[in-house]
Amino acid sequence: MLVFLDFKTTGYEKEDKICAMSVLSADDYFSELINDGKKIIPELSAVHHISNENIKDKSSFLESKSYQFLKELNEDDLIVVHDYDFVFTLLDSYGVQLKTKIIDTKKVTKHIVSDIERFDLQFLRYELQLIEDKEVVYKPLEDVYVLKSLFQYLLQSVSEEEMLNLSFENVLLQKFSFGKYNGRYIEEIVHNDPQYLQWLLTLDTLDTDLRYTIEYYLQG
Incomplete structure (x- = not known):
C-alpha cells in the first residue's frame, strides 16, 4: 500500500x-x-x-x-x-x-x-x-x-x-536557504567567509545535508 x-x-x-x-x-x-x-x-x-x-x-x-x-x-x-x-x-x-x-x-x-x-x-x-x-x-x-x-x-x-x-543518500547542496547568505552559493561562501561555515558546524540543529555540504567544501 x-x-x-x-x-x-x-x-x-x-x-x-x-x-x-x-x-x-x-x-x-x-x-x-x-x-x-x-x-x-x-x-x-x-x-x-x-x-x-x-x-x-x-x-x-x-x-x-x-x-x-x-x-x-x-x-x-x-x-x-x-x-x-x-x-x-x-x-x-x-x-x-x-x-x-x-x-x-x-x-x-x-x-x-x-x-x-x-x-x-x-x-x-x-x-x-x-x-x-x-x-x-x-x-x-x-x-x-x-x-x-x-x-x-x-x-x-x-x-x-x-x-x-x-531518500537516504547525502545531498551536496548548492545554495543557502536561510540567514545572511540566503540564496547565495555555498561554494562561494567557503572562499569569502569560512568562519561563518565553521560556526554553523557547531550547531546541533544544523540540517544533515547542509552539514555534509559544508564539510565537503571545507575539506577542499
Missing part, C-alpha cells in the same frame, strides 16, 4: 508535539487534530493555521485513529513523507518506529531539483507548479495532497526504486 503522511506540530523544538496528522492512500483519506497538552506557538499557527482553540477538545496522539493506523503498517507498505529526519524524530518521541519502506520527497527533490533556495512543501508547491486544480483550495490539513503531487512530479525524473535509494 502506498501511503502519504503529513504532520503538523505545536512548535520547532524537540519537546513539541503533533497537533495534526493527515493520511492519504488509494483507499482512504483522513485528517485528525490532536491535543497532547502542548500549546501551539503563534509562529506555527501562522504557518499551518491551527490554533489552540481548534485542538482543545481533541484526543491525544496515542488515543488517535492516526496512531492506530501507523501501528498497523508493515514492511509491505510504502510511506511517502516530506523530511524523514523530522518525521522520525517526531514519531520516535512517541515510541513509534515505522517498519515500512520510506520515500522522503524533500531529500529526493534536493537531489534532482538542486538549484533552488528552499525545499519546504508549500514553497515547492508554487515553485514547481504542483497543483493547479482550482478545486484543491489550500487548507492546512490538505498538504498531504501537495505531497502526493510532488511525488508524482518526481516520478517524471526518477523511478520509485531510485527514490527509495535517494
Whole structure:
C-alpha cells in the first residue's frame, strides 16, 4: 500500500508535539487534530493555521485513529513523507518506529531539483507548479495532497526504486536557504567567509545535508 503522511506540530523544538496528522492512500483519506497538552506557538499557527482553540477538545496522539493506523503498517507498505529526519524524530518521541519502506520527497527533490533556495512543501508547491486544480483550495490539513503531487512530479525524473535509494543518500547542496547568505552559493561562501561555515558546524540543529555540504567544501 502506498501511503502519504503529513504532520503538523505545536512548535520547532524537540519537546513539541503533533497537533495534526493527515493520511492519504488509494483507499482512504483522513485528517485528525490532536491535543497532547502542548500549546501551539503563534509562529506555527501562522504557518499551518491551527490554533489552540481548534485542538482543545481533541484526543491525544496515542488515543488517535492516526496512531492506530501507523501501528498497523508493515514492511509491505510504502510511506511517502516530506523530511524523514523530522518525521522520525517526531514519531520516535512517541515510541513509534515505522517498519515500512520510506520515500522522503524533500531529500529526493534536493537531489534532482538542486538549484533552488528552499525545499519546504508549500514553497515547492508554487515553485514547481504542483497543483493547479482550482478545486484543491489550500487548507492546512490538505498538504498531504501537495505531497502526493510532488511525488508524482518526481516520478517524471526518477523511478520509485531510485527514490527509495535517494531518500537516504547525502545531498551536496548548492545554495543557502536561510540567514545572511540566503540564496547565495555555498561554494562561494567557503572562499569569502569560512568562519561563518565553521560556526554553523557547531550547531546541533544544523540540517544533515547542509552539514555534509559544508564539510565537503571545507575539506577542499
